Amino acid sequence: MYLTLEQRVRDAFAAHIRNAYSLDIPIVVEQPRDAQFGELALPAAFALAKQLRQPPRKIASELASAIAPIPGIAELEVAGNGYINVRFDRAAYAAALLQGEPAPPPAPGKIIVEHTNINPNKAAHIGHLRNAVLGDAFVRMLRARGHQVEVQNYIDNTGVQVADVVAGFHFLENKTPEDVSALIADPAVRFDYYCWDLYARISRHYETDPAALHWRAETLHSIEEGRAPLVEIGHLVADAIVELHLNTMLRLGVQYDVLPRESEILHLQFWATAFELLKQRGVIHLESEGKNAGCWVMPAEAFRESGEDTEDSKVIVRSNGTVTYVGKDIAYQLWKFGLLGRDFRYRRLRTYPDGHELWVSTDEPQPGLAPSFGGGSRVYNVIDVRQSYLQRVVQAGLRALGCEREAENSIHFAYEMVALSPRCCAELGIELSEEDRRRPYIEVSGRKGLGVKADDFIDALLDKALEEVRSRHPNDSPEYQRSIAGCIAIGALRYFLLKFTRASVIAFDFQEALAFEGETGPYAQYAAVRARNIFNKLRERGETLPDFAAALSEPAFARQLASEDFWQVLLGASQADSVIEKALAAGEPAHLARYAFQLAQSFNNFYHQHHILSESDREKRTFLLWMTQFFASQLARVLAILGIDTPEVM
């Protein structure tokens, strides 16, 4: 409703200013710092003052008196040196909220969000969780606003990282594909954890014995050419780890629509097709001399930023004829926009507990119908900020191919890394150099096996949540306690990862990440549970919920909302859609997370001040109950959009 009125006011002023002054200026609508100034404030007169060469206050007065009445708006007033403050009709506003708002109309076009993208060669760590949670929350926000979204999780199943683990199994451990299969099937072994250690081990081996690097080259060639036994081990490792990653992400409620795999980018001639396009359009050329002799390269002027003086072109095809990651990524990006003229074949990989289906690319023709994937009108790539350079090259590739609009709609949804605080390293028993100890944070490194594994961390949260739940609900069954604890643990984790803005490095610290008090997920969940408890109590007393629509007429709302406290609380609780829109525009799920916290804080305050069930004034009691219900529904909705469930009890 708040969003509706914002838009209504903005449109009304824009139209009026167009008519009266023949000016087309963007109308800024903001929330006044102080509630006494009303619900909305427009600094439009300041912008007009420049163009009209008149004092802003005079223009503001003109605007406020000349503009036609706006439905839902009680009054406009001029304040300060030219602000126009807007006051809502409180009773009408509440009545509209009570009636409920229709869902937003479906937005045109499909948005593709690519996230998670973990190399399938080892267990996921907390950095991967940030990627997935950020991407997933953004997807939920888009969907909440009526966008059609397709979630892709790219699987680099034939890359160097997988090859290194394969080489570890083959050369370091002399394991056959059968041995690896047995390991995967062994319930006593966490295969992704095993690979985590093996990956660190072979990386160390390469460092001490660089001659062994030919293992990597040999493995890559074997995988590319489909030679046994290395290609088999490669498939076994990648497929098994993908399953484990999917399980880990499902613990957080993160699901995908399709997993496009690198193997199909190559086998189904995606790259070959893109290569032809790039050559034809002269986007890349064969370098004949210098350090890149024999490589197909994209010249620096295609992607360098203004002011940057690099002359280094980017290698797309190596001198040995193999394509780099960026090359494959250009082909993949073209496919996402439906520009490649080719498609994957798809196989159903799993059906999620809620019935949603996940598909994976395959090169074998499949019986039956698969859904249609790709062909988006906008693409968000959730990839950490360190890959900005590569994302720029991909975007430049599209632009150079003449796909200007698609290049503009290729959005690198960049976020900073999750690092480890020095204290966290100490707790993990990681020895730090003198130099590292002085750093604000330590970078996670898969090669060094340095990091906090996602499942370990989730388990730690679960243990702590379980302890809390047990102390509060000792008589509930262990299964029930576990399910509540799981909900709280995931709430804590998701909120923790979302409360930081994308540009902020998270220096991971167990003490902060395991907090359930203050600005945390459980705090917000607790507020929602408290609200719900009031209704439980009501039922226990044998009462039924009042018919709010019948009991709360506009005059009743007017009487209750004359209280500034109630009005402010209601106003704050009704801004979810407005906040989501702004958070989407800013690309910051953190803004929505903060809002969820504020909402919870506001409710806790309300809860403490007003004892609802014992209120003797009948109308007021009904009103308080309605407010509680409204709060509970809004809070639960916002939390759900953040991917956080509301537990039954806490």
Place this chain on the structure above:
RNA sequence: GCGCCCGUAGCUCAGUUGGAUAGAGCGUCUGGCUACGAACCAGAAGGUCGGGUGUUCGAGUCACCCCGGGCGCACCA
């Protein structure tokens, strides 16, 4: 060397495309449970928004210059 990001309370972070008196959590101190269960609430202390110059009605926010830190600039991804 070049590019990008960051610097706001003791700590961790917000600060809505330049807007009205810079906010939150944690920590510290004080107070509040026989209530709809305190994973909560109320209050206090805590700031030269790294420094400087500029742009203008107005700068934490924009420009430029310094200082400090991080990340990129592979025939790795």
